[in-house]
Amino acid sequence: MSTGALSQQHSPWSINSRTVVFGAVGAALYAVLGLFSFLIPGTQSVTVRPAFAIVPFFGKRFGVIAGFFVGFVGNVIIDLLQGSGLQYWNWSVANGLVGAIAALIFAAIPPISNEAVRHIVTALGALVATALGLLFVITDIWFQEGVDFNVFLTLNYLPALLANGIAVVILVPVLDAAWEPLAKRAGL
Amino acid sequence: MDITPRYLGSGSFLGRRDPRLLLLVPVLYLVAVANVADVRGMLLCTAVAWLYYLAAGIPWREVRANWALLLTFTLILVVVNSVVTGADTRAGTGPALFTIPVTGTEMTWTTLSYAVTTLLRYISLSMVSFPVAFNIAPSDLGTALARLRLSQRLAYGVDLTFRFLPSTAAALRETVDAQRVRGYEHSRSRNPFRKLLSLRPVVVPVTVNALIDAEDTVNAMDLRGFGAKHRTWMRELAFGRTDYLVLAGFAVLAGAMTATKILGPFGEVWTP
Structure with missing residues (x-):
C-alpha cells in the first residue's frame, strides 16, 4: 500500500488532460465550498474555510500543476464572486503554492503501509504545505501599503495558518481515505 | 445559492x-x-x-x-x-x-x-x-487568458472551471438534501473541530462524485486529442x-x- 500520493508513472509536473480536468474540478469545488466559512469563537476575524482542505488534497493526488491551479484559480473565483477582483492576487498565489508544495512533499514521502500512520503523515504533510505556502503573503509588505512584518505575522499569517491549519488537519486525511480505494480501482 | x-x-x-x-x-x-x-x-x-x-x-x-x-x-x-x-x-x-x-x-x-x-x-x-x-x-475568460500568452492548456482549464461551477453547486445542493433526508444536521457547536467533522457527510461525497464524473471528461478530451496540437478558440478577440x-x-x-x-x-x- 502506498502513501496514496501520485503513482510512479505520473510526474508531479506533467500537464495533460487529467491535470487540466482535475485542476478545473478542484478549483470549482474550492470556489463553491469556499463560500462557506465560520468564525472561531474568541477571535475577531479568524474564519475557518473548510474547503481549503481541497487544495493540499488535490496537490497530493494530482500533482504540482493541479494543486497550484486549484488553490490559485479557486481563490481568484471566490474573490471574483465576492467582488474583490484581483486585489488580493498574492493571497491567491499563496493558496496555489499550498497545493504545489503539498504535491512536492507527498511525492518525496516513501510508501507507508500502516493506515493510521499514513493518515497522520497526510495531515502533517498538508499542515507543513499550508505553513510554507501561506508564507507568500509576506509579499503584503511590498504590495499592500502599510503592512509591516508585525502586521504580516500577527494579523495576516498566523490567523490564516490557524484557521486553514485546522481545516487541513481534519479534512485532508478524510478526503484522502475516501479517494484511496477509488484511485486504486481506477489505477491512478 | x-x-x-x-x-x-x-x-x-x-x-x-x-x-x-x-x-x-x-x-x-x-x-x-x-x-x-x-x-x-x-x-x-x-x-x-x-x-x-x-x-x-x-x-x-x-x-x-x-x-x-x-x-x-x-x-x-x-x-x-x-x-x-x-x-x-x-x-x-x-x-x-x-x-x-x-x-x-x-x-x-x-x-x-x-x-x-x-x-x-x-x-x-x-x-x-x-x-x-x-x-x-x-465564457471569454479562458480566451482572454490564452491571448495573454498563458499556457493554452491552463487557459482551457480556467474555461473549464467556469463550466463546472453550476454543476458543482447543483451537486452540493443535491448532496445536502440527500443527507438531510438521512437525518443530517449541520452542527451548531461552537467547537471548530466538531463543526469541521460534521461537514464530512457533505464535503466527501461532493468531492468524490465530482472526481468520478471528471473521468468521463478526461476520456472525452483524450479521445479528441486534447493537447496534441496548438489549440484554437472559436471566440475572436x-x-x-x-x-x-x-x-x-x-x-x-x-x-x-x-x-x-x-x-x-x-x-x-x-x-x-
Whole structure:
C-alpha cells in the first residue's frame, strides 16, 4: 500500500488532460465550498474555510500543476464572486503554492503501509504545505501599503495558518481515505 | 445559492471592451497606487478609478452587498491598523489631536491623513477590480487568458472551471438534501473541530462524485486529442483603438504616479 500520493508513472509536473480536468474540478469545488466559512469563537476575524482542505488534497493526488491551479484559480473565483477582483492576487498565489508544495512533499514521502500512520503523515504533510505556502503573503509588505512584518505575522499569517491549519488537519486525511480505494480501482 | 458568476455590465462602455483590457487595467492601477502616501495623489487616482467604475455600468442594487462587505472589512482593517493600534501608521511632527484610550496611540494630522490614504487605496483598488468580476463574460475568460500568452492548456482549464461551477453547486445542493433526508444536521457547536467533522457527510461525497464524473471528461478530451496540437478558440478577440487608448491612459497614470513618488511629493504623507 502506498502513501496514496501520485503513482510512479505520473510526474508531479506533467500537464495533460487529467491535470487540466482535475485542476478545473478542484478549483470549482474550492470556489463553491469556499463560500462557506465560520468564525472561531474568541477571535475577531479568524474564519475557518473548510474547503481549503481541497487544495493540499488535490496537490497530493494530482500533482504540482493541479494543486497550484486549484488553490490559485479557486481563490481568484471566490474573490471574483465576492467582488474583490484581483486585489488580493498574492493571497491567491499563496493558496496555489499550498497545493504545489503539498504535491512536492507527498511525492518525496516513501510508501507507508500502516493506515493510521499514513493518515497522520497526510495531515502533517498538508499542515507543513499550508505553513510554507501561506508564507507568500509576506509579499503584503511590498504590495499592500502599510503592512509591516508585525502586521504580516500577527494579523495576516498566523490567523490564516490557524484557521486553514485546522481545516487541513481534519479534512485532508478524510478526503484522502475516501479517494484511496477509488484511485486504486481506477489505477491512478 | 447562486454560485454562477454574474455578468452584470453587459452593453456598458467596459462591457464592450476587449476582456484583456479589464485584466490589464488593475495591474497598471496597482503599480500607480503602490506606496502613494500623499492623500492628494490618492484622491487623484481614486477619481480615475471612480470614472472607470462608472464606465462599467454595474447596477448598484446587484453589488451593494459586495460593497457593504468590502467597506466593512476595509474600514475595520484601516481603523484597527492605522488608528487604534498604530501598527501601520506614519509618525507626525505636529501636536497630538487626541489619544486613543487603552492603546495610548497618539493621533496627529499626519496619522489621520495616512489612514485616509490607505482607506482610499483599498476602495479604489476595488473599483478597478469589480469590472473583472462583473464585466467579463465567463465564457471569454479562458480566451482572454490564452491571448495573454498563458499556457493554452491552463487557459482551457480556467474555461473549464467556469463550466463546472453550476454543476458543482447543483451537486452540493443535491448532496445536502440527500443527507438531510438521512437525518443530517449541520452542527451548531461552537467547537471548530466538531463543526469541521460534521461537514464530512457533505464535503466527501461532493468531492468524490465530482472526481468520478471528471473521468468521463478526461476520456472525452483524450479521445479528441486534447493537447496534441496548438489549440484554437472559436471566440475572436480584437483589441480596438478605444482599448489601446484606455490602456495607454492607465499606463501614463502608472508612469506618472511612479515618477512623482520618486521625484515629487506623493511619496510623503501630506499634512494639512
